[in-house]
Amino acid sequence: MMSTQSECPRGKSSPANDARRLLVSVSPHIRTDTTVARIMWTVVACLMPPLILSVFVFGFQTLIITLISVICCVATEAVSEKLLGRPITVRDGSAVITGVLLAYVIPPGVPLWMPAFGAVMAIFVTKVIMGGIGFNIFNPALIGRAFLVATYPVAMTTAWLEPIRDWGIFRYMGSGVDAVSSATPLYVLKHYGMAAMLEQFGSRVSVYSDFLLGWMPGCIGETSALLLLIGGLYLIWKRYINWHIPVSVIVTTGVLTWAFGGERLFTGDPLLAVLSGGLMLGAFFMATDYVTSPNQRSGQIVFGIGVGALTVLIRLKGGYPEGVCYAILLMNPLTPALDQWFKPKRFSEGAVQ
DSSP states (O other), X not given: OOOOOOOOOTTOOOHHHHHTSOOOOOSOOOOOOXXXXXXXXXXHHHHHHHHHHHHHHHOTHHHHHHHHHHHHHHHHHHHHHHHTTOOOOGGGSHHHHHHHHHHHTSOTTSOTTHHHHHHHIIIIIIIITTTSTTOOSSOHHHHHHHHHHHHOHHHHHHOEEOXXXXXXXXXXXXXXXXXXESOOHHHHHHHHOHHHHHHHHOOHHHHHHHHHHTOSSSOGGGSOHHHXXXXXXXXXXXXXXXXXXXXXXXXXXXHHHHHHOOTTTGGGOHHHHHHSTTHHHIIIIITTOTTTSOSSHHHHHHHHHHHHHHHXXXXXXXXXXXXXXXXXXXXXXXXXXHHHHTOOOSSOTTSOO
16 A cells, blocks of 8 residues: 655645545554453453452451452562563553452462462463463463462362351451351262252252352352353453353353263252352353463364363362363363364465465
8 A cells, every 4th residue: 555645735734634644554454442451450340349249258358368369469470570671561450360360269268378379370480481471371370279279288178168147247357257167069069969068058049049149158259150240241242252262161061061960960950060169250251361262263162162071071070079270271272273273264265276
């Protein structure tokens, strides 16, 4: 393309003539005010309602754990980038998201120093060493969680807090509980069956409502499937994420649970399988990570089906009651292959002979 300009006397120009000139630039020519920072901070905003609810459900300790996780993630990124001579990128919000998500996938009763260890693994090892944002192979928050499970398995599998039932001011201002629960509904369901879970946590309808609204023992970010769903739908509406991965994860988990679930796996109840655990959090806020998920829609659907299938497999055959974390991590390295397999054709058949 060549630039043109309106006729005017030689050597003279006017604002009107300048405004009518054609500007030449390298493609693409799409202009948008959407930036990485805007997307990141929007995701953070969508994650805040579950955090607020977790404070009401488990007490202020959840807020403290989340703040420690975020501060340590931001500090780790800033210090490591400074030491490596790289530009400081903490303002883009990616480290804040990692800190929030890391806190969301750990129990609310863990010692306050544990999120700091997970933050170093999530940011420095998983992200900074790999080259920074856009170069990490695995989801940083989930690597941080996997590291904590491997190094502190007792705390990560037993530090569950009972939801607050007494709304007295002194109880509310405390940590949220007087004792630590030994099991979550998923643990009881997997190891003792549906009858034992219903005996401990109430009728099936009350279990549905508690999982939906967030009144069950679990990780900090598992407080409410409903709030996570609303946040995820808002991101889809804003077109910051596509529906292909979340829908394929949720549908695959539900269908395979219905097809193969027995007394040890939700008794074939797809609704219970979808509402429980970290499925909503993983489907909308972790599996959709731009860097570690495919770009093409077909690849995204295959990726989501793989996450859902691995989740059911781990829940059904593994010794771990929840499988979303490891399902996503196992699918992350396949992202380059899926992008290659489902790479769009440059020309239609027969266009070039």
